[in-house]
Amino acid sequence: MIKPARVFGEVMRHLFKKPATCAYPFEKAKITERFRGRIDFDSPKCIGCQMCVRVCPAKAIEIKLSAEQPPAPVQAEGQPPVPAKRKFDCFMHLDHCVYCAQCVETCPKDALIMTQDFELAHTSRAALTRHYK
Amino acid sequence: MTSDSILPSLAYIIIFPGFLFLALYGLSLQWVDRKLCACFQNRMGPPWVQPLADFLKLLAKEVIVPDAADSKMFRLLPFFAMAAVMTAIVSIPVGAHALYSFQGDMVAVIYLLTIPTVTFFLAGWSSTSPYATVGAMRVMTQLFAYEVPLMLSIIGPAILAGSWNLTEISAFYAAKPLLIAAQLPGFLAAILALQGKLERMPFDIPHSKNEIVGGQFTEYSGRLLGFFYLAIDMELVVGAALLNAVFLGGSLGVTGWAAIPVFLLKTLFVTFLLALLKVLMARIRIEQMVNFCWKYLAPVAMFQILVDILLKYKLG
């Protein structure tokens, strides 16, 4: 069965419809809860095990000792000295990151947190390496 | 010629209905066309300044002429196309009257409207690149497909009106609006043939981007390409004005400045139909185009001529 201009009805219906597209930079895009965006870092939780560094498929993470270390807690009477908890910094190379969030799953202490940030483009490459303290 | 007659003539040629009006109205019609297509396809479409912005941007770009091309001809062709289209509007009634009308100006207009197509062919041929050459050959093949149905369908109403003068034809139908309805088959054939003449989807075969990139314009760039596109936009205005004069009764008897809005409304209507055609179909192949034009469009136009001859005989 041949009907010339079969799409006519559909086309005319759309003449009075609002466009299906979204004016992105002016309207916020809808992001689902499970979206894998920029990875955030929670320094006090990090134990410096380097598991995330090893698992990262894009070599985007560096975990280094912080320049400033917290002082050792005061030694209690009759107790062995408690070693100071070492503090770590995270360098996240957003230009390498593939946003798979495998590091978040691997981290044993939940020190890496997945966020929904996705507007990460930048004009300078240096700004793409985030230094989380 | 005295200075009294030169100044108005210059104004007619440069401002209205000559270059400036044609260019600006052509760009506006391009926007209307693009916006309508976007609405049909549930998209946003461009803002109204987009065609002008595109044109100005092209003006600012570098012109590259291929070594193998004939430099002089290559540079001159866009202006030939534009000049031919601008000359055609002189004899087509924009208001109640055409600027310069004479017996047989219909034939002159059809002839002038063929010149841009010939320049497209020459543009493609003189570029010498494979895509442009294939595009040029398609331009010519397509010309032989749509030109005859277009002319045949325009002759019908002229026979009934008993004149080869566009202004007189439109005045005839403005006086007898009922006869407009009798021209429907011819009008449909003419709209389809005009779509082919303007090389718009589904008949954009000579420059279909998925097949031969830019077709006859592949090697054109910058200012020259901009003027070609402007010529096509002007051709859209002139084509719509021609159909308006022949089939829709021109200004419908309205005279003076009030005839201008009537003209604008009716050309917008023709543009709407052309935009609708653009979204309804898939592009056909060149040999299917030739078949379609000769098997269906030409007989419809012939039928229209027969109807008109019979009507003329009946009406006396």
Add this chain to the structure above:
Amino acid sequence: MAKITIPFGPQHPALKEPENFMLVLEGEQISGSTINLGYNHRGMEKAAESRTYIQNLYLIERVCGICSHSHTTTYITNVEELAKAEVPQRALAIRTLIAELERVHSHLLWLGVAGYEMGFETLFMYTWRDREQVLDCLELLSGNRVHYSINTIGGVRRDVSAEQKAEVLKRIKFLEGRTQYYIKLALEEPTIAARTADVGRLPPEVALERGAVGPTARASGIARDVRKDEPYLLYDKLDFKLITHNTNDVFGRLVVRALELVESYKMINQVINNLPEGPISVKVPMKIAPGEAVNHYEAPRGEDIHYLKSNGTDKPERLKVRAPTMANLQSVSYMLEGGWLADVPLVIAAIDPCMSCTDRAAVWDQKKGKMAVYGWEELRKLGIEHYKHRGIDFSKL
């Protein structure tokens, strides 16, 4: 008429990826064509050898954007086979669900591309708008629209909640209605028929000879579908039809894909309504036991084959990917010859090519220092051994 040779690609508006077709034209008709591969070789197989199994997941996913789930699932089935991991039923069901959603999104994408290549932009715009629905489903379930990353070794990474099930079902219902409309449109619009009927003919015997796979083969009347021939994931428990068509042309490929969409909706409904309870993944050690594994998978474009060799470390020794486009490209040059120049984009698009999946190095035998080519007998032997390993004996055939 003089013959002219037209380059079609590597840079061409009709090709989304760099690949070169040299077309010899006589007027508007094509009298010969040569396909040149290799503009997009990314060295992924080699890269896979220097990454751990879990890192490779995210690399393999990027073999192809559209069939990202197909490639990871094939790869991961190999890994799990070698590690002898028992993947929970729920994980398999979620993998099946994503696989079918991916097929829906790929076929809708193809429908749009076909519309665009035949100059029917309205069809293109509508199908891609509707495709957003299935992309939203995928984002809802996995977190991303294209690289779902839902697979992990031993299961899947994310569970499906009750609200998500309802949302996906709602969107699939909408898509079913739209697909019915597109099927009607494709069957009734005369210009679509004019552009696709009798274009790019591939008779069944040529399709067999050139090893066509997927919808391209099925449109030539060859009932070949890994989901039926050798069911993986949950496909042996699902009720679906194998779609074939016998017109052997682009129109047939259009119909096959459109009807497969309907089958996919059926399967998605079945999987969601009978999702088994239980855990979604099991732990698998980092180091994989040595051995070799081959698996195939019906990707939206056709049969995808992965070969994996492990040497007992945490990195694979060799990974080989045979993407469906590689199998179908052989048929393209046959389909192009004798056709019109205007049909070239459509014929190429009709196999749903993914060039970057396809480009890779040739087989090189290091010991002999020359190209190694398997003969038919050797291939047959390998095939029989492979199936014996799985408990099916084909040696009598």
